[in-house]
Amino acid sequence: MRNFSKKILIAGLFFYLPFNAIAWGVLGHRIVGEIAESYLTSDAKKEVIRILGTESIAMASNWSDFIKSDSTFDYLSPWHYLNLKGGLTYKEVQTFLKTDTSVNAYTRMNFLARQLKNKQLTKEMKAFYLKLLIHIVGDIHQPLHVGRPDDQGGNRIMVLWFNSPSNMHQVWDSRLIDFQQLSYTEYTQAINHTTKAQRMLWQKQPISEWMWESYQIAEKIYSDVLPDEKLGYNYNFKYIQILERQLLKGGVHLAGLLNEIFKVRGKG
Numbered sequence: 557m558r559n560f561s562k563k564i565l566i567a568g569l570f571f572y573l574p575f576n577a578i579a580w581g582v583l584g585h586r587i588v589g590e591i592a593e594s595y596l597t598s599d600a601k602k603e604v605i606r607i608l609g610t611e612s613i614a615m616a617s618n619w620s621d622f623i624k625s626d627s628t629f630d631y632l633s634p635w636h637y638l639n640l641k642g643g644l645t646y647k648e649v650q651t652f653l654k655t656d657t658s659v660n661a662y663t664r665m666n667f668l669a670r671q672l673k674n675k676q677l678t679k680e681m682k683a684f685y686l687k688l689l690i691h692i693v694g695d696i697h698q699p700l701h702v703g704r705p706d707d708q709g710g711n712r713i714m715v716l717w718f719n720s721p722s723n724m725h726q727v728w729d730s731r732l733i734d735f736q737q738l739s740y741t742e743y744t745q746a747i748n749h750t751t752k753a754q755r756m757l758w759q760k761q762p763i764s765e766w767m768w769e770s771y772q773i774a775e776k777i778y779s780d781v782l783p784d785e786k787l788g789y790n791y792n793f794k795y796i797q798i799l800e801r802q803l804l805k806g807g808v809h810l811a812g813l814l815n816e817i818f819k820v821r822g823k824g
């Protein structure tokens with residue numbers, strides 16, 4: 557009897573994990589949101605407050621994952637990622653992004669940014685679109701959200717994280733971040749250090765460049781893991797700085813995008 561329930565538990569865990577691994581974990585999104593909040597212009601800040609009310613960007617950042625429990629929003633699932641096969645060159649990725657019209661994180665970010673500039677949009681729709689945009693910008697800075705289709709962005713590459721069954725997507729979504737044992741505000745405080753010059757440089761990058769950077773990191777991740785490999789201290793040591801750089805860039809990119817969208821036109 558005991559053995560039987562143990563088996564069910566293990567089977568349950570096995571099926572539960574890959575489907576649970578869908579995005580930066582709760583912490584990752586909040587860190588990106590908290591960093592973005594710190595770099596908003598006063599115009600953008602005002603507009604964000606007008607749309608979200610008392611909810612911070614950090615606290616609004618996970619809503620797009622939470623609504624996945626409601627099947628009405630199933631159509632939004634492909635908005636969270638863009639799968640690209642391995643081995644593509646910079647030019648191939650850029651050409652793809654320029655010509656592809658399918659529903660994915662890239663085309664939807666552009667769509668949302670356009671929509672949010674529309675003055676006629678109701679406040680309710682603005683809130684809906686803004687929460688989606690905040691979330692998706694975070695998502696695509698998790699490199700495996702620009703991963704390969706054959707393994708669903710690393711979801712099908714099973715590994716052990718220390719001794720617990722996991723997969724590569726989940727390691728990058730949440731395992732590495734959770735391992736640091738920091739709250740999202742503590743984490744933000746620890747990594748949110750940029751110079752103005754650096755922010756200007758990052759904020760000049762078009763969204764297609766964000767995608768390329770994530771894709772390149774994803775390629776590196778793929779080249780450096782074996783199926784069923786046991787990952788732990790060494791993996792953390794090797795990759796945590798790359799991950800934190802992505803959280804930081806995600807926040808700075810999001811701020812730049814929101815500043816652009818909510819710029820009061822005709823004002824210096």
Ligand SMILES: [Zn+2]
Pocket residue numbers: 578579580620621636691695
């Ligand atoms: Zn997501």
